[in-house]
Amino acid sequence: xxxxxxxxxILRTQREAKGLLLRQVAAALDMDTAxxxxxxxxxxxxxxxxxxxxxxxxxxxxxxxLLAWLSDKIADEVQHEVFAKEALKAAEKxxxxxxxxxx
Amino acid sequence: xxxxxxxxxILRTQREAKGLLLRQVAAALDMDTAxxxxxxxxxxxxxxxxxxxxxxxxxxxxxxxLLAWLSDKIADEVQHEVFAKEALKAAEKxxxxxxxxxx
DNA sequence: AATGACTTGTCAAATATTGTCTAAATGTAC
DNA sequence: GTACATTTAGACAATATTTGACAAGTCATT
Numbered sequence: 001x002x003x004x005x006x007x008x009x010i011l012r013t014q015r016e017a018k019g020l021l022l023r024q025v026a027a028a029l030d031m032d033t034a035x036x037x038x039x040x041x042x043x044x045x046x047x048x049x050x051x052x053x054x055x056x057x058x059x060x061x062x063x064x065x066l067l068a069w070l071s072d073k074i075a076d077e078v079q080h081e082v083f084a085k086e087a088l089k090a091a092e093k094x095x096x097x098x099x100x101x102x103x
Numbered sequence: 104x105x106x107x108x109x110x111x112x113i114l115r116t117q118r119e120a121k122g123l124l125l126r127q128v129a130a131a132l133d134m135d136t137a138x139x140x141x142x143x144x145x146x147x148x149x150x151x152x153x154x155x156x157x158x159x160x161x162x163x164x165x166x167x168x169l170l171a172w173l174s175d176k177i178a179d180e181v182q183h184e185v186f187a188k189e190a191l192k193a194a195e196k197x198x199x200x201x202x203x204x205x206x
Numbered sequence: 207a208a209t210g211a212c213t214t215g216t217c218a219a220a221t222a223t224t225g226t227c228t229a230a231a232t233g234t235a236c
Numbered sequence: 237g238t239a240c241a242t243t244t245a246g247a248c249a250a251t252a253t254t255t256g257a258c259a260a261g262t263c264a265t266t
Contacts, residue, residue, distance in 0.1 A: 003197060003200055003201075005193070005196075005197070006197075021241090021242070021243090022242070022243065022244095023241090023242075023243090031225085032225065032226060032227085033242085033243080033244095034225090034226075034227080034228095034243085034244070034245085035224080035225060035226080037242095037243060037244060037245095038244085038245095041244080043244095043245095044223085044224070044225090045223085045224090047224090063186070066186060067186050067189055067190055067193060068193075070181065070184055070186060070190040070193075070194075071189075071190045071191075071193035071194040071197060072194075072197070073180070074177060074180065074181065074190060074191065074194035075193075075194040075197035075198050075201070077176070077177065077180070078173065078177065078194070078198060079198060079201055081173055083166070083169060083170050083173060084198045084202075085195060085198060085199075086170055086174075087170055087173040087174045087177060088174075088177065088191050088194055088195050088198070089195075090108070090170060090171075090173075090174035091173075091174040091175075091177035091178040091181070091191055092188060092191045092192075093108075094106060094108070094109075094174060094175070094178035095178050095181060095182060095187045095188060095191065096188075097106055098106075098178070098182055099187075124210090124211070124212090125211070125212065125213095126210090126211075126212090134256085135256065135257060135258080136211090136212080136213095137212085137213070137214080137256090137257080137258080137259095138255085138256060138257080140211095140212060140213060140214090141213085141214090144213080146213095146214095147254085147255075147256090148254090148255095150255090
């Protein structure tokens with residue numbers, strides 16, 4: 001069972017739900033088919049603009065896609081670290097602090 | 104008031120507690136004084152090996168430093184994002200999932 | 207103003223990430 | 237099976253990001 005809330009998974013689900021081919025979506029979004037394939041398999045990460053383009057194209061909720069995208073990035077970054085969870089919690093506090101003090 | 108649990112802050116505190124100069128620590132750890140200064144001011148981020156070297160040199164708790172280092176990295180990455188907190192929570196779940204399934 | 211401590215800005219080198227291309231794999235229909 | 241379309245894998249080039257080094261800067265002390 002592979003995680004079903006990754007951006008890649010969402011993208012693939014959206015595409016299949018609309019019965020589109022990689023080739024078609026790639027053409028519409030002006031990107032290489034192979035690259036799109038990698039995005040859907042979480043082998044490569046799109047940038048923010050690309051995520052927004054996906055949201056627009058699929059008429060999907062942009063926030064949902066951006067959230068999946070950002071959390072993927074973070075999870076990947078800490079995945080292999082021993083203190084992953086603790087670090088995430090500590091990071092939350094730091095973010096809070098930042099937002100409150102607008103340093 | 105600036106965050107007091109950043110790695111930079113810890114490093115500076117440790118150094119001052121031991122009454123050492125940037126120059127001295129930099130020499131001992133074979134790094135540029137300016138770079139060390141940047142580390143202490145959170146302008147640049149050391150890598151993991153450097154963090155470990157700091158811990159050893161200051162005889163500080165390595166885990167504490169690594170945790171501060173990693174959470175700094177994460178916080179910085181999401182700082183400017185609207186969904187920062189949500190993304191961190193979502194990332195936690197993804198990390199959990201990963202650890203459980205060893206994908 | 208000379209010295210020492212620290213900081214700032216800039217640049218090139220090193221790293222990492224991304225996009226492209228080609229070929230191989232996989233699937234589907236005949 | 238073979239022919240064709242779709243998807244994936246791998247290698248490479250192009251970009252972007254990060255890093256370390258250096259020179260010049262500020263600030264304080266004397």
